[in-house]
Amino acid sequence: MKGQKTLLLTGASRGIGHATVKYFNAAGWRVFTASRQDWAAECPWADGLVNHIHLDLEDIESVESSLPLIREKLGDGRLDALVNNAGISPKGAEGQRMGVLESDYATWLKVFNVNLFSTALLARGLFDELKAAQGTIINVTSIAGSRVHPFAGVAYASSKAALAALTREMAYDFGRHGVRVNAIAPGEIDTAILSSGTELIVERDIPMHRLGKPEEVAALIHFLCTSSASYVNGAEIHVNGGQHV
Ligand SMILES: NC(=O)c1ccc[n+]([C@@H]2O[C@H](COP(=O)([O-])OP(=O)(O)OC[C@H]3O[C@@H](n4cnc5c(N)ncnc54)[C@H](OP(=O)(O)O)[C@@H]3O)[C@@H](O)[C@H]2O)c1
Numbered sequence: 001m002k003g004q005k006t007l008l009l010t011g012a013s014r015g016i017g018h019a020t021v022k023y024f025n026a027a028g029w030r031v032f033t034a035s036r037q038d039w040a041a042e043c044p045w046a047d048g049l050v051n052h053i054h055l056d057l058e059d060i061e062s063v064e065s066s067l068p069l070i071r072e073k074l075g076d077g078r079l080d081a082l083v084n085n086a087g088i089s090p091k092g093a094e095g096q097r098m099g100v101l102e103s104d105y106a107t108w109l110k111v112f113n114v115n116l117f118s119t120a121l122l123a124r125g126l127f128d129e130l131k132a133a134q135g136t137i138i139n140v141t142s143i144a145g146s147r148v149h150p151f152a153g154v155a156y157a158s159s160k161a162a163l164a165a166l167t168r169e170m171a172y173d174f175g176r177h178g179v180r181v182n183a184i185a186p187g188e189i190d191t192a193i194l195s196s197g198t199e200l201i202v203e204r205d206i207p208m209h210r211l212g213k214p215e216e217v218a219a220l221i222h223f224l225c226t227s228s229a230s231y232v233n234g235a236e237i238h239v240n241g242g243q244h245v
Contacts, residue, residue, distance in 0.1 A: 004028065004029065004030050004071065005019070005028075005029045005030065005080040005081070005133075005225075006030045006031075006032065006074060006078060006079055006080050006081070006133070007024045007029045007030070007031050007032065007080065007081045007082075007083065007225070008013050008029070008032040008033075008034065008074075008079060008081070008082050008083070008122075008126070009024075009032070009033055009034070009058060009083040009085055009086045010033075010034045010035065010055070010059075010071065010083070010084055010085055010086035010118075010122070011034075011035050011086025012031075012033035012034070012035055012039075012052075012085075013033075013035045013036075013037045013039075014191065014192060014219045015156050015189075015191030015192060015193060015214055016085060016186065016189060016191060016214045016218065016243045017033075017035070017085040017086065017097025018082075018213030018214070019056075019213075019215050019217065019218040020083060020214075020217070020218040020221050020222070021033055021053050022065075022218070023215065023218035023219065023221075023222055024081075024218075024225075025045050027210065027222060028058045029080075029081075030047070030051070031045070031047075032051045032053065032070070032073060032074070033048070033051065033052045033053070034053040034055040034057075034066075034086075035054075035086060036054070036055070036056050038052065038054065039052035043170065045225070046232075049115055049130055050073075051073060051199070052064045053066060053069060053073065055116035057086055057113060057114045057173055058110050058113045058114050058118075059113075060113050060117055060118065060121065061150050063118045063122065063125075064121060064125065064243075065122050065142070067125040067126070070119060070125075070126065071126075071129065074129060076130070078129055078132045078133040078135075078165065079126055079129035079131055079132075079133055079135050080133045080135040080136070080225070080243075081135055081136050081137070081138065081225040082122060082123060082126055082130060082135070082136075082137045082138075082140045083137075083138045083140070083221055083225075084114075084118075084119040084122065084123075084137070084138070084140060084163075085104065085138075085140045086114060086118075087114065087115050087140060087142075087156075087158070087160075087193075088110070088111060088114045088115065089111075089152055089156040089193055090110070090111065090153055090155070090156070090223050091151070091153065091169070091195060091239075093106060094152075095151075095195050095196055095197075096171055097149075097150060097152065097153055097155035098154065098155065099153070099154050102153075103153060103155050107153075107155055108155045109222065111155040111156055111159050112159050112162075114153070115156070115159035115160065115163060116159045116162050116163050117164065119139060119166065120166055120170075121168055123137055123174075123181075126165055127174070127177075127179070130179045131173070131174075131177045131178065132180055133180040134179065135173070135179055135184075135222065135231075136179065136180040136181070136182070136225050137170060137179065137181040137182070137223065138182055138183065138184060138221050138224055139163050139164075139166065139167045139181070139182075139183040139184075140183070140184055140221075141148055141160045141164050141167070141183045141184070141185040141187055141236060142157075142160040142186060142187065142221075143162055143164065143185055143186065143187045143188075143240050143243060144156060144157040145161040145164050145185060145239070146161065146164070146185070147152060147158030149170065149199070150197070150201070151194075151195035151197065163167070163183065164183055164185070167181055167182065167183040167236060168232065168234050170189060171233045171234030172234065175233050175234070176177065180224075180229070180230075180233040181233065181234065182224050182229075182232055182233065182234065182236070182237065183236040183237070183238055184217065184220055184221060184224070184236070184238075185236050185237065185238045185239070185240070185241060185242040186212065186217055186239050187206065187212060187238070187239065187241060188201055188206065188211050188212065188213040188241075189212040189213070189214055189216075189239075190201060190212065190213060191214060191221065192215065194211075198211070198212070201243070205243050205244055206240070206241045206242065207241065207242040207243075208241035208242060210241065212239060212240065212241060216239065217239055220237060220239050
């Protein structure tokens with residue numbers, strides 16, 4: 001469809017990513033997805049399977065080597081929005097927070113490959129397409145990037161703090177080319193990434209006394225990708241119901 005905007009989102013198979021691709025599709029966007037799992041058969045739109053890229057962000061070489069395929073799928077050399085949503089948050093055997101003492105180098109590397117390094121490499125690799133469309137990048141950070149969280153581990157929290165810094169750096173580098181770069185920092189959103197015990201946080205630390213819905217995050221991501229947000233660049237917007245930890 002002529003003039004249709006194009007989204008590429010990582011980690012679309014469930015949670016916030018799944019809600020976001022559904023939201024963009026309903027708003028008329030052409031949606032491309034990337035994650036380890038194949039696209040689910042109950043995909044809500046016809047092109048879902050064709051527009052899915054099988055990608056493991058932990059494997060940095062495969063991120064770089066997937067770029068020609070992504071460009072080929074986009075077809076017209078334009079990308080209006082890149083949403084770096086995929087993320088992992090390793091927990092201990094009993095679901096507990098992994099502090100410095102529990103985190104080995106393999107854990108650090110895995111988390112940083114998925115949550116940070118792949119993000120910078122996708123943005124670099126798709127810069128020409130983003131520039132051609134005067135597009136935008138959204139990085140999904142976390143409340144844990146700026147505060148110690150009872151369940152999020154040290155590698156996760158550090159990767160999200162670094163992702164907030166990367167957002168500022170990319171906003172500086174890309175803004176002069178007409179590409180805006182922002183982050184959204186969710187609090188406790190109702191997805192599989194949450195730990196048991198989150199109910200305590202909801203009661204104690206969230207004034208609204210409820211979890212956020214993935215659709216509420218999707219709506220914010222979509223807003224930042226529209227012309228209504230045309231002067232928002234380098235921001236990290238919190239979506240957490242007023243949570244204080
Ligand atoms: N839910 C919350 O409360 C919350 C709070 C703060 C921040 N966040 C952030 O929001 C983002 C989405 O979280 P969520 O809660 O929706 O998580 P989720 O339900 O666990 O989904 C994570 C997504 O990331 C993908 N993914 C994981 N490892 C990957 C890899 N190696 N390569 C490619 N894709 C990978 C998964 O797809 P596959 O398994 O198919 O690969 C999945 O689609 C994350 O960045 C997370 O840190 C969430």
